[in-house]
Amino acid sequence: MILPWHIIRLWVLISLAALLAGVLLAPRPTLAEEALHHAGLVVRDAEGRMTYAWVPFAEEKIDGIDLLRRSGIPVVTVGFGALGEGVCSIAGQGCGVAECRRTVCQGSAADAPYWQYFAQDPGDPAVWTWQPLGASSSTVEDGDVFGWSWTAGDPGLPALSPAEIASRAGAVDRAATESVFRTDLPDGVTIMVNAPPPDGPTTAVAVAILVVIAGAAFALAVWRRSEAVA
């Protein structure tokens, strides 16, 4: 039996409305304070800036991408379907989304750096083990510490215990209920700043150029079409 077209349309509209209502009214997850777990995160960029984060989470375990996102550090990732997420940039270091989708920021040279993911050995904080399957496939549990380093090989991550990482991140104690992070700058290195936005006069001239191009395009098109009609 084929349903009439207007019934199908009505069904589609009702489904879309229900979907929209579900999206807008869905309750946000909240952290249950009494059952919080914590994990540490250390990020080292190309110029040696060290960012420490201490992240609470209510679940028994989360994955490495969740840990990075919940830390509050500015991060850009792209999805690769069942392979998980690729990390493009952390705290402004990395590459754009388009390049990230092609290469995950890894250049063609053997010593080209990219964001590499490491896990700290719980028994020896000086040992950082590279995680070849990436952050989406890693499991983060209470007390774990993970590291990200913009490097081609050596992680360059410090030998700090979870308590020291929590302290450097700015957590009052290891039972913090909110994510905190802080960046330490090596001598002679400043914070990473974005290029300043174009000033007003430059923007005005750019808009004027576009208006002139649009006006010229319109005038030429009208002229050529009237000529063609004639």
Add this chain to the structure above:
Amino acid sequence: MSTRRARPLDPRAWIIWAVAANLPLLVGRNPWPLAATLLAVLGVWAAWSTGAAGARWRPLLGLALVLGVVSVLFNLLTAHIGDRVIGVLPESWPLIGGVLTLNALIYGLLSAMAIFSLVAVSATLGATLDWSATMRLLPERMAALAVAGSVAWSYLPRTTAALMEIREAQMARGYRPRGIRDAAPLAIPLLAGGLERAMITAEALEARAFGAPLAPELTPRPWQVALLLGGLVAALTGAFCLALGQLTVAGALLAMAVVSLVAGLFTGSRGEPRLRRTRYRDPVWERPEWIVSGAAIAVLAVQIATLFLDPAAFRYEPYPALTAPAINLPLLAALGLLLVPAAVRP
């Protein structure tokens, strides 16, 4: 008023213009050069797309609009990145679950603008190029490739024209399209007609000895075929690297492509007789062609200099935070020269 009949511009001038117009669309998503290029290309399209040729290529622009909308939706639903959240889909939904951001919406719109502009450049070429003159520009050894390319390029306008004819014929029989389920009376004759046209084209090519084995003295040597293939692969890879912004690799590959193609195409076969191509009408290269190609080369020079000196002028990422894109005023002013084909009258 002059009564001189307008002639088409030489294909070489159009091809140089198309290269200059495509470059900013391929190398980045900065909205300023994208907007300047789109405006200029639309101006040229509107000026040259009069008549039947323009009507045949116009549906392609409609298709590009649909592709643009798909691109915007795809990016919005799959790129869960950015600081301006406008909605949330349940995380449990595969692929599309997560936050929806204004950043992703804007990047999708910029990609849609680039796609539409690329299609507009192709539609302008399709409506204006003198195809037989273009085919004659190719070296003799690429004649088979030229014919195959010509047949492929004419597929869309011929299919569009056939669709219009079928629609008119069906409407004359009382057919009134009301929805997607009414497409069958159009699709089936279109498919049958397409197969019939393919057979006719194949017979016409066969009758003109297309694909027939050449005389032994005219057959290219294996090393010439290898050079041709290598040159084409190097040219395509170089163009891809150029689009990725890897200028050094792109330059090396394109230089290698030129050397290989020249060596493969223009080396003789120990003085043996070659195919002689005759012309009824020589190509015309006059002042309009000089103006269009000169303007396009000037635009290309500014673009390449900007790529080396200020690559941010072409690139823009609204992730992770929405920021104002960089502006390069000389580049924007130079892109205005892409309008020149609309101003000349050959």
